[in-house]
Amino acid sequence: MARRSYPLSKVYGLLEPGPVVLVTTAHRGRRDVMTLSWHMMLDFEPPLVACVMSDRNHSFALLKASKECVINIPAVELAEKVVGCGNTSGAKIDKFTRFGLTPLPASKVGAPLIAECHASLECRVVDTRMVSKYGLFVLEVVQAWIDPAVKNPRTLHHRGYGSFMVAGKTIKLKSKMK
Numbered sequence: 001m002a003r004r005s006y007p008l009s010k011v012y013g014l015l016e017p018g019p020v021v022l023v024t025t026a027h028r029g030r031r032d033v034m035t036l037s038w039h040m041m042l043d044f045e046p047p048l049v050a051c052v053m054s055d056r057n058h059s060f061a062l063l064k065a066s067k068e069c070v071i072n073i074p075a076v077e078l079a080e081k082v083v084g085c086g087n088t089s090g091a092k093i094d095k096f097t098r099f100g101l102t103p104l105p106a107s108k109v110g111a112p113l114i115a116e117c118h119a120s121l122e123c124r125v126v127d128t129r130m131v132s133k134y135g136l137f138v139l140e141v142v143q144a145w146i147d148p149a150v151k152n153p154r155t156l157h158h159r160g161y162g163s164f165m166v167a168g169k170t171i172k173l174k175s176k177m178k
């Protein structure tokens with residue numbers, strides 16, 4: 001096998017975790033939605049999720065101040081809106097209006113759910129110890145919603161620089177893993 005050195009700046013695209021998500025935040029009458037792909041599960045129940053959010057993003061300030069957000073999971077049908085929300089700043093525009101995303105009230109947090117997403121996870125920030133060093137927020141999912149009509153959502157998985165893998169077929173194997 002002919003190996004070649006691969007740029008460290010592209011490594012994340014090889015290891016990219018779960019689906020690209022739309023994180024919504026709200027604080028004192030302001031709301032925002034941003035695209036995020038750097039997240040990982042930390043625990044089963046209550047579900048804990050680590051998210052890396054740059055402090056250059058408008059959402060960062062809203063998340064830090066409100067300590068709440070919603071992780072909305074879009075499928076491939078929303079791909080253009082997902083890229084749009086990842087390339088514009090909510091400091092200047094209302095991205096819900098710009099990209100035609102419908103905010104719905106959440107039950108336990110102030111940030112909105114996105115109606116067009118097949119799953120939404122209402123989250124509270126439970127650990128901020130790594131925020132200043134890595135922009136890493138530990139979130140607890142306090143309420144989860146799914147659209148039962150969506151059976152096999154074709155989620156987006158970021159491979160870097162505008163490339164996305166789209167989830168395909170599901171296979172089932174015997175496993176003791178939860």
Ligand SMILES: Cc1cc2nc3c(=O)[nH]c(=O)nc-3n(C[C@H](O)[C@H](O)[C@H](O)COP(=O)(O)O)c2cc1C
Pocket residue numbers: 020032033034035036037038039052053054056057058059060082083085086087088089090091158
């Ligand atoms: C596919 C994709 C994945 C992204 N993942 C992240 C991420 O994990 N963390 C992050 O801080 N920004 C990420 N971004 C960039 C933000 O979405 C982008 O900076 C956005 O404009 C922030 O919006 P805001 O300023 O309204 O918060 C991603 C963008 C795209 C297109």
